[in-house]
Amino acid sequence: MQDFSGKVALITGGASGVGRSLAFALGRRGARIVVGDVDKSAMEQIAADLAAEGIDHLVEHCDVTSVDSLNALADAAEKAFGGLDLVFANAGIGAGESGAMWDYSEKDWQWCLNVNVWGVINSIRAFMPRLVASGKEAHFVVTGSGNGAYIILPDAPIYTASKAAVHAITENLHYQCQAGGLPVKVSALFPGPHVVDTGLFNSGRVRPEALQKAVAGNESGINSVEDMKKMAAEYGIELQTTHPDEVAEMAVKGLEQDAFWLLATTEDTDAKIRARADMILNRTTPVPAMVG
Numbered sequence: 001m002q003d004f005s006g007k008v009a010l011i012t013g014g015a016s017g018v019g020r021s022l023a024f025a026l027g028r029r030g031a032r033i034v035v036g037d038v039d040k041s042a043m044e045q046i047a048a049d050l051a052a053e054g055i056d057h058l059v060e061h062c063d064v065t066s067v068d069s070l071n072a073l074a075d076a077a078e079k080a081f082g083g084l085d086l087v088f089a090n091a092g093i094g095a096g097e098s099g100a101m102w103d104y105s106e107k108d109w110q111w112c113l114n115v116n117v118w119g120v121i122n123s124i125r126a127f128m129p130r131l132v133a134s135g136k137e138a139h140f141v142v143t144g145s146g147n148g149a150y151i152i153l154p155d156a157p158i159y160t161a162s163k164a165a166v167h168a169i170t171e172n173l174h175y176q177c178q179a180g181g182l183p184v185k186v187s188a189l190f191p192g193p194h195v196v197d198t199g200l201f202n203s204g205r206v207r208p209e210a211l212q213k214a215v216a217g218n219e220s221g222i223n224s225v226e227d228m229k230k231m232a233a234e235y236g237i238e239l240q241t242t243h244p245d246e247v248a249e250m251a252v253k254g255l256e257q258d259a260f261w262l263l264a265t266t267e268d269t270d271a272k273i274r275a276r277a278d279m280i281l282n283r284t285t286p287v288p289a290m291v292g
């Protein structure tokens with residue numbers, strides 16, 4: 001897709017972080033933006049900021065754990081703008097788990113799999129039939145994570161498991177669209193190359209009441225990118241971060257080329273992918289990769 005002008009781009013979890021940056025990157029290229037999110041104050045903020053830039057937009061409450069909520073968002077988008085051209089299944093959370101996985105609260109598993117995995121499944125079920133029926137060129141982009149898709153970082157097993165499932169689903173969706181000769185291009189977006197400075201580490205702010213735990217905050221003690229930096233510094237590591245605008249620009253450039261892999265090329269990323277492939281090919285015992 002070379003020209004985003006007049007196109008309608010719907011972004012789940014679009015009120016903050018990577019989704020918010022995608023909204024502006026596409027809006028500034030003339031796209032009309034639909035944001036679905038559950039964070040009321042972030043939604044108010046992005047609606048005001050998009051309006052201030054004169055970007056056509058619709059910001060609606062939408063919970064990706066409910067297919068009805070996603071269908072309602074799609075209906076609202078079609079009513080406001082007549083159809084959809086780009087869908088970003090982007091909403092995601094970090095459960096903030098820590099310690100032995102057999103001790104995790106069932107609620108941590110449920111919340112993370114509900115949002116990260118069911119959110120993508122529900123988005124496919126709500127939006128794909130509409131994109132296919134339109135018969136037009138369209139993009140379906142799923143925000144995954146390298147952690148789960150091509151490496152397994154230790155310390156966040158629930159998140160990693162969710163993103164492994166998300167990648168398998170995304171790649172299969174691509175194969176199905178390709179096999180069907182459909183004009184829908186599927187892409188896998190990997191925010192990075194470093195930890196992206198977003199609200200992901202403070203996901204507890206949007207944790208539903210029914211899945212709250214007795215303990216407040218994350219058991220890992222990490223509730224922000226700043227906390228991550230401090231913890232890394234204790235191990236003598238200077239944690240590098242990436243601004244979400246950089247991720248959005250990388251994604252848009254990839255979409256212009258109909259790329260499947262929206263994945264920044266860096267020496268470090270490639271070395272990690274190679275090390276994992278070598279480990280499997282050589283049947284060596286896994287050792288944990290480092291965050292970076």
Ligand SMILES: NC(=O)c1ccc[n+]([C@@H]2O[C@H](COP(=O)([O-])OP(=O)(O)OC[C@H]3O[C@@H](n4cnc5c(N)ncnc54)[C@H](O)[C@@H]3O)[C@@H](O)[C@H]2O)c1
Binds near residue numbers: 013014018244
């Ligand atoms: N930050 C990183 O380093 C990083 C790395 C790899 C992948 N990701 C992925 O990027 C995506 C975006 O996350 P981010 O880093 O921008 O974090 P973020 O917290 O800034 O943004 C996530 C958005 O999703 C929304 N959300 C949460 N639950 C929702 C629900 N049930 N329904 C609808 N919206 C919901 C939040 O309100 C928020 O606006 C996620 O899928 C995340 O897993 C992030």
